[in-house]
């Protein structure tokens with residue numbers, strides 16, 4: 001049995017669609033169900049940011065999650081395969097009529113991705129005050145809570161609708177197939193076989 005943590009939303013849906021393609025049967029969570037068992041697989045439906053936690057503590061052997069979330073969590077996990085879907089970037093956003101400059105003594109940056117943000121600015125030796133938010137990040141510069149934001153940009157529509165623009169890309173992200181280290185050693189053959197099937201279903205080598 002392999003337990004796989006999937007995030008709610010697009011990445012989770014695209015992952016199940018891949019399993020449907022590989023095994024030619026329906027893989028679908030019942031309404032409000034958090035566990036789906038089919039053959040030798042058990043899927044867990046969890047919050048996006050919680051996928052690495054379930055896998056790290058071996059409550060799941062495997063998981064699918066965005067590279068942005070993996071980097072933000074910084075847990076020691078095996079990155080098995082870049083699945084390619086769920087593409088987005090982590091970008092600095094500023095007001096549409098502003099330029100990105102770093103000549104003030106300090107900047108206030110609102111984000112839900114504190115670690116990625118801290119690392120980016122500290123590597124560049126730019127002093128910032130990080131303001132941790134849990135959502136609606138785009139609002140912060142509009143009401144004077146922050147000078148800029150660090151947030152996910154997928155289509156760019158949320159920033160645009162709120163008078164912001166992406167000014168600099170910190171990293172590109174897409175969905176990764178990940179494993180717990182112990183699970184990987186214990187169930188290596190099964191996991192590598194599944195990795196191969198996923199790669200083939202994606203049209204890769």
Ligand code: PRP
Nearest residue numbers: 135136151152153154155156157158159
């Ligand atoms: C993300 C992000 C932006 C939006 C960007 O939020 O925080 O608000 O998506 O997407 P766009 O470029 O296509 O407009 P998400 O919907 O993941 O919700 P969350 O804030 O609950 O994480």
